Amino acid sequence: xxxxxxxxxxVIAVISGIAFGVERGEAHKPITSPYTxxxxxxxxxxxxxxxxxxxGGVAPMSLMTYQNxxxxxxxxxxxxxxxxxxxxxxxxxxxxxxxxxxxxAAEIDKIxxxxxxxxxxxxxxxxxxxxxxxxxxxxxxxxxxxxxAPEMMxxxxxxxxxxxxxxxxxxxxxxxxxxxxxxxxxxxxVRDAIISVKANTTADASADTAPARVLAMWVPGEDPVAxxxxxxxxxxxxxxxxVRVHYKKTYLLEGKxxxxxxxxxxxxAQGPSKEIRRFDVVSAPIASxxxxxxxxxxxxxxxxxxxxxxxxxxLSNVFLQVDAVSPAGVRTPVIRLAVRPHWTRRYWFDQxxxxxxxxxxxxxxxxxxxxxxxxxxxxxxxxxxLDGSPVRVLFDVVRTAGTAATH
Amino acid sequence: MFxxxxxxxxxxxGPMLPMxxxxxxxAVAQRPPADIELPPITWACPMNGTLMPDGTxxxxxxxxxxGNCPICKMALTAVRLDSxxxxxxxxxxxxxxxxxxxxxxxxxxxxxxxxxxxxxxxxEIDQLTPGQCPDGSAMSVKxxxxxxxxxxxxxxxQFFMAADNWHHLEGAYPQAGVVRIYLxxxxxxxxxxxxxxxxxxxxxxxxxxxxxxxxxxEVAFPLVLSRDRRYLEARVDTRRLPAxxxxxxxxxxxxxxxxxxxxxxxxxxxxxxxxxxAKAAAAKPASPTTARAQAPTAAVPQSATPxxxxxxxxAATPSFSQSLPIPASIEEMVAELSIANRQIxxxxxxxxxxxxxxxxFRAKDxxxxxxARSAQLPTYKRRILEPAIKRLLRAAxxxxxxxxxxxRDQITGAYADFGAAVSEIEALFQPAR
Numbered sequence: 001x002x003x004x005x006x007x008x009x010x011v012i013a014v015i016s017g018i019a020f021g022v023e024r025g026e027a028h029k030p031i032t033s034p035y036t037x038x039x040x041x042x043x044x045x046x047x048x049x050x051x052x053x054x055x056g057g058v059a060p061m062s063l064m065t066y067q068n069x070x071x072x073x074x075x076x077x078x079x080x081x082x083x084x085x086x087x088x089x090x091x092x093x094x095x096x097x098x099x100x101x102x103x104x105a106a107e108i109d110k111i112x113x114x115x116x117x118x119x120x121x122x123x124x125x126x127x128x129x130x131x132x133x134x135x136x137x138x139x140x141x142x143x144x145x146x147x148x149a150p151e152m153m154x155x156x157x158x159x160x161x162x163x164x165x166x167x168x169x170x171x172x173x174x175x176x177x178x179x180x181x182x183x184x185x186x187x188x189x190v191r192d193a194i195i196s197v198k199a200n201t202t203a204d205a206s207a208d209t210a211p212a213r214v215l216a217m218w219v220p221g222e223d224p225v226a227x228x229x230x231x232x233x234x235x236x237x238x239x240x241x242x243v244r245v246h247y248k249k250t251y252l253l254e255g256k257x258x259x260x261x262x263x264x265x266x267x268x269a270q271g272p273s274k275e276i277r278r279f280d281v282v283s284a285p286i287a288s289x290x291x292x293x294x295x296x297x298x299x300x301x302x303x304x305x306x307x308x309x310x311x312x313x314x315l316s317n318v319f320l321q322v323d324a325v326s327p328a329g330v331r332t333p334v335i336r337l338a339v340r341p342h343w344t345r346r347y348w349f350d351q352x353x354x355x356x357x358x359x360x361x362x363x364x365x366x367x368x369x370x371x372x373x374x375x376x377x378x379x380x381x382x383x384x385x386l387d388g389s390p391v392r393v394l395f396d397v398v399r400t401a402g403t404a405a406t407h
Numbered sequence: 408m409f410x411x412x413x414x415x416x417x418x419x420x421g422p423m424l425p426m427x428x429x430x431x432x433x434a435v436a437q438r439p440p441a442d443i444e445l446p447p448i449t450w451a452c453p454m455n456g457t458l459m460p461d462g463t464x465x466x467x468x469x470x471x472x473x474g475n476c477p478i479c480k481m482a483l484t485a486v487r488l489d490s491x492x493x494x495x496x497x498x499x500x501x502x503x504x505x506x507x508x509x510x511x512x513x514x515x516x517x518x519x520x521x522x523x524x525x526x527x528x529x530x531e532i533d534q535l536t537p538g539q540c541p542d543g544s545a546m547s548v549k550x551x552x553x554x555x556x557x558x559x560x561x562x563x564x565q566f567f568m569a570a571d572n573w574h575h576l577e578g579a580y581p582q583a584g585v586v587r588i589y590l591x592x593x594x595x596x597x598x599x600x601x602x603x604x605x606x607x608x609x610x611x612x613x614x615x616x617x618x619x620x621x622x623x624x625e626v627a628f629p630l631v632l633s634r635d636r637r638y639l640e641a642r643v644d645t646r647r648l649p650a651x652x653x654x655x656x657x658x659x660x661x662x663x664x665x666x667x668x669x670x671x672x673x674x675x676x677x678x679x680x681x682x683x684x685a686k687a688a689a690a691k692p693a694s695p696t697t698a699r700a701q702a703p704t705a706a707v708p709q710s711a712t713p714x715x716x717x718x719x720x721x722a723a724t725p726s727f728s729q730s731l732p733i734p735a736s737i738e739e740m741v742a743e744l745s746i747a748n749r750q751i752x753x754x755x756x757x758x759x760x761x762x763x764x765x766x767x768f769r770a771k772d773x774x775x776x777x778x779a780r781s782a783q784l785p786t787y788k789r790r791i792l793e794p795a796i797k798r799l800l801r802a803a804x805x806x807x808x809x810x811x812x813x814x815r816d817q818i819t820g821a822y823a824d825f826g827a828a829v830s831e832i833e834a835l836f837q838p839a840r
Contacts, residue, residue: 060510081804092794093831105778105796109771112804251509 033117037066038126041114044107045069046131048086051221056133056188058220060250064131066121073115080108080115087219087343091336096350098225133187138223139179142265144169146241154189154247154258165243166198167264169235176232176269180216181224182243185261191248192342193218194313195264197233198240212242213278214394217310217345225348231307231398232273235266244313246342276307279395281322281361286390294365294391299358304397306353308346309335312392316341319366320393327358334361346396355397365391446522448535450483452476487535489522491550501550520550562589562638563675566761567667567813574598574658579638580671583646586610588630588639588654600636608656610641630654648673651758653815668815670758731769733776737784740773741836747773748829751806751822760818764807767825771803777832791835799828 035041045053045063052059055068062068063076079085086101114120148165169175184190196212215233216224227233243264249256283296311320322334335347355361450473474483492515494500494508506515525547526532526540538546560566564579564587575591590598590606598606607630614625630639645652650671657664734740747770754763774796781789781796802825809817 077804081801081808083801092797093791096790105793105800106775108797109775109800254509 033114033120035110035114035117036120036122037069037114038122038124038128040110040122041069042066042128044103044111046128048101048103048107049221050131051134054131054133058184058187058189058191058250060252064128066127070119070121073119077112077115080112086221087340089338089340089343090347094333094336095353098348098350099222099345135183135187137181137183137265139181139226139265139267142181143268144171144266145263146266147261147263148185148243148245149261152245152247152260152262154249154260156255156257158249159254160246160248162244162246165245167241167243169239169241169266171235171237171239173237175235175237175266176271176273177215177235177266178232178269178273179224179226179267180233181265181267182216182218182245183263183265184220185263186258187220188253189247189249189258189260190220190262191246192220192344193243193245193262194344196242196244197235198242214310214313214346215241217313219343219345222345225308225346226267227269227276227307228352229269230274231276232269234275248342274398276396276398279304279306279361279397281363281393281395283363283365283391295363296365296391297360297362299360300355301357303357303400304355304395305400306334306349306355306395306397308348308396309337310346310394310396311337311339311344312394313344314389315339315344315391315393318391321364321366322393323362324353324355325360325362327356352398354400355395361395363391363393445536446487446489448485448487450474451486452479453481453484454479485535487522489520489550491520523549523551525549561591561595562587562677564589565669565671565758565813568811569656569658569665570663570812570814571658571665574665576654576656576667578654578667578669578671579675579677580650580669581675581677583674584643586628586630586641586643586652586654586669587633588641588656589637590639597637602658603632603636605659606630606639606656607660608639608654610643611653611655612643612645614653627655630656649757665814666816667813668758668760668818669813672757672759733773737777737780738836740777741832744770744773744777744829745833748826751825755815755818755822758815760810760813760815763810763818767803767806767810770825770829771800774799774803774832788835791831795828795831795835798824799832802828 042064049059049063051057053061053063055062055064061072063072069076076085086103088101090097090100092100146167146169148167152163154161180195182190182193182195193216194214195216195218196214199212213233215235218224241264245260245262247258247260249258279298279300281296281298283294286294309322311318316339318339320335320337320339322337324332324334326332334353337347454476473485475481476483492502492505494510494513494515500508500510500515501520502515507513508515523533523535524537525534526542526544527547529540532540532546533549534546537548540546560577560579562577562579563581564577566575566577568575573593575593575595577589577591579587579589581587588608590603592598609627609629611625611627614623616623626644628641628643630641632638633640643652648671650669652669652671654667654669655664656667734743747766750766751763751770754760754766778793778796781792784792802821805821806818806825809821
């Protein structure tokens with residue numbers, strides 16, 4: 001009944017609008033969207049998009065004021081329908097992830113209705129307060145802050161570059177790390193980053209930590225996920241970090257010289273922890289160029305719990321289908337993922353995924369959207385340039401004992 | 408595709424729009440050369456494309472001289488029309504000529520805009536001739552997009568928009584074996600002769616795809632310009648009705664080929680010399696999105712026998728009287744969702760692409776209502792339902808968009824996503840056997 005009443009009210013409102021002259025907004029456009037920027041759209045954009053789409057943010061436009069947002073109505077429509085924004089490339093509904101964007105269907109519909117319905121501003125008296133770029137650590141002040149040096153200089157005629165930094169942690173004892181974050185110095189150009197423990201600095205490195213242990217795959221707009229209590233990455237004493245930062249100017253910054261001085265933040269776990277290890281599943285080297293799906297697998301040799309999944313940082317434009325097949329033959333989907341350039345991240349499972357000994361991890365990689373295993377809607381995959389390298393996917397795991405194969 | 412509603416809005420109230428797509432900085436940053444020849448002033452009805460209280464759409468009225476609208480009697484308002492080049496997606500960009508989009512490097516597309524003059528910091532200043540600002544500086548030119556607004560066939564055929572958002576065409580099948588293509592600009596005005604001369608195309612009545620070589624074979628018939636230059640015509644081998652066929656057309660020599668899939672259920676009846684304004688009451692909405700937004704629950708009527716409920720296109724034209732309430736229970740919503748799904752499939756099968764949006768949006772409204780009630784469901788159902796609803800929602804909006812373009816491949820691709828989402832939802836609520 002409530003829905004019905006609402007519908008009737010909307011119809012009455014529309015008819016009234018026509019009878020008394022169509023309501024017009026600040027820009028004298030007819031308002032056909034029942035949703036306005038000030039009342040309905042701004043809160044969604046602020047909460048779901050405001051980390052990047054804010055003045056000085058990494059996105060090429062702010063959406064935090066009506067004047068900023070309404071010219072981009074058509075772009076919003078296209079990006080939302082295609083599922084490109086918010087940027088998240090794992091297929092929903094397979095397994096839940098801690099760091100998945102939380103935008104709801106109703107919120108998407110509100111923005112689309114507004115974007116195609118005349119972009120009404122609403123009551124100017126309700127104009128939202130200014131939104132400023134978030135320039136702090138979402139998890140609070142880290143236990144150890146490591147500024148990247150030297151300062152990155154990006155020439156006026158350079159639009160994109162990747163730079164590697166080596167950072168000495170200068171720790172005198174082994175540490176347990178439960179979260180790692182990056183605070184961009186110039187957020188408008190810091191596009192993504194991979195933070196690893198350098199292999200050659202870890203004298204006590206086990207096979208699992210060689211050649212380099214990835215601590216974080218940073219992408220803008222995403223809060224770092226702290227490992228659950230009792231789980232942590234091991235940071236050897238005196239370890240050095242390798243920080244690979246990808247810088248890219250938006251079109252607004254073309255022709256301008258830019259600099260950056262970002263910093264890495266480490267959050268340490270209190271007390272001894274269960275080490276988060278790396279479990280790789282790697283294909284054989286690709287022999288020839290082809291479009292057939294590439295299948296490969298690896299069997300788990302001990303009882304493990306998977307905390308997160310990530311594609312290899314070098315992988316892009318590949319659709320991955322990953323399943324876990326229990327020793328009893330029960331197949332469980334792990335992830336369906338379109339790996340997009342510069343959006344490589346760690347996908348943290350909402351609940352740890354039990355992988356008892358004997359579980360087979362099966363991976364199918366589609367290199368160019370071959371028939372039978374198409375990517376999610378709206379994510380056309382351009383052909384992958386095959387260079388003969390194997391395809392590698394990674395799980396972050398902890399050892400367990402006698403865990404049941406359920407999740 | 409441009410947002411039809413936004414464009415409709417621009418057309419309907421363009422003369423009063425300070426700016427629509429052009430970002431403020433862009434809108435006031437451009438200054439035409441001193442010797443620029445200003446485009447002529449056109450007089451437009453401010454109600455063009457507006458949904459009227461009787462459920463019909465106000466036909467577009469454009470005149471060369473000042474006066475009142477013959478339909479609603481409102482005073483026509485002046486607008487100075489011009490063309491600029493903008494990004495296919497990022498319409499905030501405005502350039503004087505063709506080139507590449509500085510954001511995504513795709514080719515710029517041409518759009519029609521209203522040209523006026525304003526002053527930085529004075530959005531209330533909006534005039535049709537250049538002048539001086541209060542601070543003594545020269546006014547800056549401002550562009551306000553105004554294309555589209557009338558997607559009604561003019562010759563009893565089927566009307567589609569090209570992917571470049573500027574060209575439009577209408578396919579008509581006046582008699583067995585004769586296909587005509589009428590070409591329009593983004594104001595649904597006949598394409599000028601100099602541009603018609605650039606158009607090349609053919610009508611394809613049969614085609615097959617070799618699964619190994621991916622080579623497409625087709626039986627095609629050339630489109631030839633008529634003597635009076637009003638349309639392109641092809642003599643085809645198809646005689647029976649309904650008559651499915653595809654028009655494959657390039658609008659300029661180096662342009663991409665556009666595909667438009669027509670299915671003519673009957674021979675097209677050209678209303679001929681009947682004045683367009685007289686047809687206003689029967690006109691289809693210029694923008695389905697507009698009509699949907701103005702009548703949020705617009706939908707096709709329900710059938711008493713859901714299994715066979717597939718309505719003809721005429722019934723799909725929305726009006727307030729056809730607004731349907733959302734059922735009370737999720738199970739009833741799923742049942743109606745299944746009906747909408749079958750309607751869409753039937754419309755696609757029959758080639759009635761421009762009517763798809765009605766059922767797609769009905770399905771979307773049902774899915775959103777389900778989403779709002781999902782808290783009452785067990786967690787395992789909610790985890791499947793919520794992402795399925797998001798997929799359905801996006802696919803419904805996509806069906807709305809691609810339905811206008813008339814490319815069967817794109818429509819069936821969007822429907823594949825839509826249908827898969829519906830199947831997931833149906834499976835979730837299927838009674839246990």
